Amino acid sequence: MTTNVSEQFHAVGEDIHDTKAPAGPIERRWDERKFSTNLVNPANRRKLSVIVVGTGLAGASAAATLGEAGYHVKSFCYQDSPRRAHSIAAQGGINAAKNYRNDGDSIYRLFYDTVKGGDFRARESNVYRLAQVSVNIIDQCVAQGVPFAREYGGLLDNRSFGGVQVSRTFYARGQTGQQLLIGAYQALERQIAAGTVEMNTRHEMLELIMIDGKARGIIVRDMVSGEIETHTADAVVLATGGYGNVFFLSTNAMGCNVTATWRAHRKGAYFANPCYTQIHPTCIPVSGDYQSKLTLMSESLRNDGRIWVPKKAGDDRAPSDIPEDERDYYLERIYPAFGNLVPRDIASRAAKYQCDAGKGVGPGGLGVYLDFADAIARLGRHEVEAKYGNLFDMYAQITGENPYEQPMRIYPAVHYTMGGLWVDYDLQSNLEGLFVAGEANFSEHGANRLGASALMQGLADGYFVLPYTIANYLADGPYEKIDDSHPEVVAARTAVEERIEKFLSINGTRTVDSFHKELGQIMWDYCGMERTEEGLIKAISMIRDLKADFWSNVKVTGVNEELNQTLERAGRVADFFELGELMCIDALNRRESCGGHFRAESQTEDGEALRHDDEFAYVSAWEFGDEQPTLRKEPLEYEYVEMKSRSYK
Amino acid sequence: MNITVRVWRQKNADDKGRMVTYGVENVSEHMSFLEMLDVLNEQLTLSGDDPIAFDHDCREGICGMCGVVINGIAHGPEVTTTCQLHMRSFEDGAVIDVEPWRAGAFPVVKDLVVDRSAFDRIIQAGGYISAPTGSAPDAHAVPVPKDDADHAFDAATCIGCGACVAACPNGSAMLFTSAKITHLGLLPQGQPERESRVIGMVEQHDHEGFGGCTNIGECTSACPKGIPLDTIAQLNRDLLGALAHGKA
Numbered sequence: 001m002t003t004n005v006s007e008q009f010h011a012v013g014e015d016i017h018d019t020k021a022p023a024g025p026i027e028r029r030w031d032e033r034k035f036s037t038n039l040v041n042p043a044n045r046r047k048l049s050v051i052v053v054g055t056g057l058a059g060a061s062a063a064a065t066l067g068e069a070g071y072h073v074k075s076f077c078y079q080d081s082p083r084r085a086h087s088i089a090a091q092g093g094i095n096a097a098k099n100y101r102n103d104g105d106s107i108y109r110l111f112y113d114t115v116k117g118g119d120f121r122a123r124e125s126n127v128y129r130l131a132q133v134s135v136n137i138i139d140q141c142v143a144q145g146v147p148f149a150r151e152y153g154g155l156l157d158n159r160s161f162g163g164v165q166v167s168r169t170f171y172a173r174g175q176t177g178q179q180l181l182i183g184a185y186q187a188l189e190r191q192i193a194a195g196t197v198e199m200n201t202r203h204e205m206l207e208l209i210m211i212d213g214k215a216r217g218i219i220v221r222d223m224v225s226g227e228i229e230t231h232t233a234d235a236v237v238l239a240t241g242g243y244g245n246v247f248f249l250s251t252n253a254m255g256c257n258v259t260a261t262w263r264a265h266r267k268g269a270y271f272a273n274p275c276y277t278q279i280h281p282t283c284i285p286v287s288g289d290y291q292s293k294l295t296l297m298s299e300s301l302r303n304d305g306r307i308w309v310p311k312k313a314g315d316d317r318a319p320s321d322i323p324e325d326e327r328d329y330y331l332e333r334i335y336p337a338f339g340n341l342v343p344r345d346i347a348s349r350a351a352k353y354q355c356d357a358g359k360g361v362g363p364g365g366l367g368v369y370l371d372f373a374d375a376i377a378r379l380g381r382h383e384v385e386a387k388y389g390n391l392f393d394m395y396a397q398i399t400g401e402n403p404y405e406q407p408m409r410i411y412p413a414v415h416y417t418m419g420g421l422w423v424d425y426d427l428q429s430n431l432e433g434l435f436v437a438g439e440a441n442f443s444e445h446g447a448n449r450l451g452a453s454a455l456m457q458g459l460a461d462g463y464f465v466l467p468y469t470i471a472n473y474l475a476d477g478p479y480e481k482i483d484d485s486h487p488e489v490v491a492a493r494t495a496v497e498e499r500i501e502k503f504l505s506i507n508g509t510r511t512v513d514s515f516h517k518e519l520g521q522i523m524w525d526y527c528g529m530e531r532t533e534e535g536l537i538k539a540i541s542m543i544r545d546l547k548a549d550f551w552s553n554v555k556v557t558g559v560n561e562e563l564n565q566t567l568e569r570a571g572r573v574a575d576f577f578e579l580g581e582l583m584c585i586d587a588l589n590r591r592e593s594c595g596g597h598f599r600a601e602s603q604t605e606d607g608e609a610l611r612h613d614d615e616f617a618y619v620s621a622w623e624f625g626d627e628q629p630t631l632r633k634e635p636l637e638y639e640y641v642e643m644k645s646r647s648y649k
Numbered sequence: 650m651n652i653t654v655r656v657w658r659q660k661n662a663d664d665k666g667r668m669v670t671y672g673v674e675n676v677s678e679h680m681s682f683l684e685m686l687d688v689l690n691e692q693l694t695l696s697g698d699d700p701i702a703f704d705h706d707c708r709e710g711i712c713g714m715c716g717v718v719i720n721g722i723a724h725g726p727e728v729t730t731t732c733q734l735h736m737r738s739f740e741d742g743a744v745i746d747v748e749p750w751r752a753g754a755f756p757v758v759k760d761l762v763v764d765r766s767a768f769d770r771i772i773q774a775g776g777y778i779s780a781p782t783g784s785a786p787d788a789h790a791v792p793v794p795k796d797d798a799d800h801a802f803d804a805a806t807c808i809g810c811g812a813c814v815a816a817c818p819n820g821s822a823m824l825f826t827s828a829k830i831t832h833l834g835l836l837p838q839g840q841p842e843r844e845s846r847v848i849g850m851v852e853q854h855d856h857e858g859f860g861g862c863t864n865i866g867e868c869t870s871a872c873p874k875g876i877p878l879d880t881i882a883q884l885n886r887d888l889l890g891a892l893a894h895g896k897a
Binding site: 139152156178179192201253255464 | 707798
């Protein structure tokens, strides 16, 4: 085997394995695991405590369910209310293998589609369980009063989503995430009222407390008073979302950050597959350097919109002045079978190539047209409005342009991160007592997540997986009570306090945001839609230089003992530097293209992603090191789904 | 364009607070209102001043975290959230007043940030359906007429931003409360707790110090999600029914 060029940046350790998933037939594994877990007597549960960080779909559902079961739960979020978590912004829907349409769907088919869609980089056992519990999620949400779309007969409506051939997606107009989150939030508030959950809003986790090899608590900052608080428990759950904001511009909320999982990583938790990033093709382009975030529009727009750029580079005529024969409908030309409906990553990369060739439109040449003129001529404006009215309104609101009269401009944006903390079948990290749920873990989506599967996974983890697996862990408790004067607690607190003091004392000449934007640009240019060996090596060096400048030249105003939003951002950006470097190292190590990771060196003659299953059919789990990280591989085996490469031509 | 903003600055809950005037130059009409504040905050930071604190998160109009009073109107001149308001809605040279939500039940935390935890406590007082995880029947066991489901959805789109309270001369949170009453009360799953819900939530609403509703309707015209005023009528009907049944 040739030495990987990435090894100048990391060591390679022993392989790791998931030891929790039972062997035997895949459809029996979750039942067997549940049966083999230890139970906790209801009378003992209130003596056992669990910390849950984050109140999105995974965190809120986990906290509510653990509270209902009778455990003492402490929940934390950085927003002013648990209802704000960014799950709320998911538009499209949630998959479930209900087969209500009688169209051939099944648990097995949802499992199969998810493994294949993940480009064979997810664990079969985990994905099968996800498909199994998907049906319970819909039942649960309906019982809570989630107002899913219904048909005239009063039964639930479904639609096909993301190119699959069955209609298994449940939805609530374009606000499915909002409705599911409000359902989980209400369940959580009910437990807060019942006294089983203690809610801490406007609190940010800044450190994990590890004692005798077990996760036993967290250090948080009260974001209003600045007080540094210690919270201990028998187990800790991180449900803190993804890290797309390392790119500065993404569809994530402004506050989304990697700090909770990164701090756990620094305490020994493996970070898996950080380079797998999903880039969504239909976002509203950047309009200027003041841009703070990007807004996604549902990719259902590609069902009727036609994507094109001018044939001539640098053509700055208005779109209506460009005649038909001077337009390049490049997706229809290159992929005649799928046309504008090619998968997200292919559509995104194709747009980038057009813009790189100077054919991009709009400010900075970073956009392509999505044209509804044909659809309006064919269906009439009324029907287009009925299908896409809310998206057209959103576009008009943000850009000030009327998409009924001129083509929309779209450009890809970072949307979801498949990587995250490594977990076993129990969703426990390699650190005992540290569980990770939702987008924050690396598990079910492999190298690429299918549409309408993020909501499914968040709720599966929180409602139906963690409550069993955590109970199994807690059955060995309660663990020894931890005093605030314990040396590990004092050390964690001191580290947090010293870091805050450091930020406030640098008093340099650049703002936190200016560093964040520069880091984001490096990530986007070299670790974005297309990655190369040369670019990644260059990016690692640029990130290191920028990080050094940050720690000597950032300006953080104010004091700790107040609401200080600059200080909050400084801590998050400091962690993004370290994560960004690891993403580049991971991308450098993975000399193949798969899902949300495209290495220019690994493509077919037609420019399609080329996997190397012989060499890279493994999860990359990274162990933190002060000098350099260590790569640990979890080999992936496929017993049920045959590894194939995809083709959309 | 160049604009002037007069912003409410208040160091903390105990500070008296005052309006402070700042100039912002080279504002693009494509900036969102919050991006304009970002630009101003970058200037303030570099000159060593304390940047303006304001709440925001998703910046796509759905999380409900942002919200300021702009020229006396909650969320400003367009019917949308503050994050979805763009500078093209203002003229070059405009003088814009920016204040926090003003209501006794929403104390100011700092500058434009207020404490809306009263909303969470109203939900705790009954704004849910008790459906413990794992207890649910099949989703198709109880059909829901499409009309009811659609109306429940309309009420359920409330984002909990608090504009209704800021807009109301009485500082009432009746639109927020009634949206939840209507959402859950229209669904068959919400029936068993329908009466205790309305009693509990209205009691908590009053206990938090929100004012009473006198059918002025400013709330619904400020609501970025268009929660209809007739949800309050629904709340009143439910409340009367519950009181008549002696549930109080």
